[in-house]
Amino acid sequence: MVSPSFESLRQAAARVQDLADAMSVLSWDQETYMPPGAIAARAAQLGTLSGMHHRMLAEELMPLAQQLLAQVDSLPAQVQLNVRQLHRQLTKTLKLPEALVTAMATATAEAQHAWEQARAANDFAQFAPHLQRILDLKHEEAECYGYQSERYDALLDSYEPGMTATQLDGTFANLQDQLVPLIQELAQRPQVDDSFLYQPIAQDRQWAYGLGLLEQLGWDTRHGRQDISAHPFSIGIHPSDVRITTLVKETDLMAMVYSTLHEFGHALYERGLDAEHRGLPQGEACSLSIHESQSRIWENNVGRSLPYVQHQYGAIAALYPDGLRGRTALDVFRALNKVAPTPVRIYADEVTYHLHVILRYRLERQLLDGTLAVADLPQAWNDTLHELLGIWPANDAEGVLQDVHWSIGALGYFPTYSLGSLYAAQFWAQACQDLPTLEAQLAAGQFADFRGWLHRHIHSQGRLYDSEALCQRITGQGLQVSYFMDYIRAKMAVVYA
């Protein structure tokens, strides 16, 4: 039998990806403009399309991947990487029966809607049966994938290939052991005033400022757009069509600014993917943690740096009714980096943030191994928050109901947020070495060199290497917690000087 060409695989993958693109449009629409009464129809549409997509992977892509794998040693190096990685991914994905994929898509479309309503009503009971349904399906999913020591690993591996809870335990213990004393130490210092940031600013002025920020960063409106949604997100429908959403709250300009920078980082990654290899490892994002490194590096390493704040200072001051009278760029920088425990993860500072992730990581493992029941989750949430951060949430809306993730079936996902921060710090250190004038460029509002660096080292590399291998290639070593701790200690030395 004549073996198929890589070109035939490439074309088949693009066709399968067309269907994935369509699902992305449906998801984006659901979160932005879809009339609320259409939710049941949308759940059915996404269920059917997910099932078809799964079948196409099995019937169209897998046979080609298998045939190419059989003669892989004779192929060019990059093609070898594509074929091996694709075959590995498909082997895992196709362990799921189509019925489970369809059921999950339908259940999560419905659950996401229920979560929005439950959060608005501060009523966990409205969401509980949906969460139970998703947990049941996730149990099933984990059993299909298989795992060595615990069910959680099977799900974690979907977001962070090769990672296990045992490895995470080490990383998180390392982080927690350093962060908890640091938080306690900072709490003893004279406190930073950030109250001047929370003044009412008209939503349309905020919106215009956010769009202006995007343009400064190099956002291309021919290939992207920004809208309003309940929970800010970014979505890459195609490298030529990336979209982000934001929230605008009258008394919290900075929430909009930093969620915009965050989603910009994600969207820039999607925009930089190789459109010629859509649906193949070469054209896909590496992993969730590397994706998150791209949002964090723009939000925190760039956005919350002193040079960037200095660059934005004049524009920010002009937005405030009192012109931030007397407050300097350094004051704004310090206010933006203030460390103070809060019950809501997305408002957390860079230091306490990881304890929010550790909370979710603990509870998800317990939900999955059956030692925690859905009914007991709100209390467990509150107790763990208090243990880790010393505070209680005011209610379930800002406690157990705060995150969209469980409603979309994203169990095993949260650790990638912390890993993303760690990778961001390590990449940032490398970028500062490779681009010696980087900080001066930020202060001057010049971002092209840094975008180029990210594209060269990360965006254009797709998923040909796993996170750890990519990090090795870029920085010469695997992931180290020390880069993040050095970065955060240096920053805190200025913030709490």
Add this chain to the structure above:
Amino acid sequence: MVSPSFESLRQAAARVQDLADAMSVLSWDQETYMPPGAIAARAAQLGTLSGMHHRMLAEELMPLAQQLLAQVDSLPAQVQLNVRQLHRQLTKTLKLPEALVTAMATATAEAQHAWEQARAANDFAQFAPHLQRILDLKHEEAECYGYQSERYDALLDSYEPGMTATQLDGTFANLQDQLVPLIQELAQRPQVDDSFLYQPIAQDRQWAYGLGLLEQLGWDTRHGRQDISAHPFSIGIHPSDVRITTLVKETDLMAMVYSTLHEFGHALYERGLDAEHRGLPQGEACSLSIHESQSRIWENNVGRSLPYVQHQYGAIAALYPDGLRGRTALDVFRALNKVAPTPVRIYADEVTYHLHVILRYRLERQLLDGTLAVADLPQAWNDTLHELLGIWPANDAEGVLQDVHWSIGALGYFPTYSLGSLYAAQFWAQACQDLPTLEAQLAAGQFADFRGWLHRHIHSQGRLYDSEALCQRITGQGLQVSYFMDYIRAKMAVVYA
């Protein structure tokens, strides 16, 4: 072999329809919010999905339809109608090879974008190669379908099952023979002043007024939305998710109002379709002409009636800077029904409108039988417009480039607009008989009875009968030009009193 149940057909049809729904979302997105640089990706997505949809019709739906057809006489009457109609539709649709369906979806997504740009630039040459490509594909399509006397019939039949150009020739000759003298006669009368309608009104006030109109008519925002697009349209993604778009021009409030009423009529039909039988004749719109009857009946028979104008008069007067000082509801009614040739179809009055349709009908037949070349189309357009209406367009943007239809491959479509007006007049006469207080209800802003009448007689009937049979069932006779002519003559007697 055990025959499949109707229930299994119903479920399969719903699944196939999920994919069609997804394509509708992609089309809606393309016309509203999609970043312009994503057009190539969108064309590929729609191409792939169209091909898959076609294959599902062939591989999943047709075998079930064939098996049920073999024992159709033993089935309940309504199921018989569904099975026979579905089989007829599928037999026609499946004459097209999948490659042609995919090619058409891709070509039209690209052509629609090119048309928008060509129209904005007033440059037919930009659109010509796309039109040629679509004509080539339409030739191929017509040959696949087959036809008795001319290629045009094969395409017309897709929009208006059973209709032929020969039949249309008769209807159009009848219309033209009565309308041309009427237009000439009205031109001799003292002219109606409508200049007071064209005053600047802020776009946001117009937009709010348009949404208010929709609410008065019974629009359900839980299941519908309105947006802005280059060309107003309506789309039924699902009976629970219907969307319309409009255009707002500062100096033309009435263009927005009447396109809103028009699209509302289409959307109400889609909203009223039987969701339990999606993808089956029982859950589909009857035909394009019946669909158009629903938009026309709201736009013209309701919206341009004296009782409705009287109901809206106060709200309209409040929008105008000068409060329409001295102008009465009757003056507004007369202005809204003024007859005056214009080069642009969508701005045409109810009388001259049909000559625009006849123009397109003539040119399309010539394009399809090869007697008119694309390069000669702009001149032919202008000459025919002058022959029929005695005017010339200022340029191609308001001439040959004015309509979206050819760019989306809708050849054979235009006649359904005129047929829609004729059906609307005939249905309206029947509704006035069945609901003796209908005009008084309109004057009081009460629309529930009329909505109920439409739902009972038309929306809920789906596609179980063809247009002519449906008209028979509702009015006791097939389509008659006389109802429209009686309606228009009665109206003109008041307008030009």
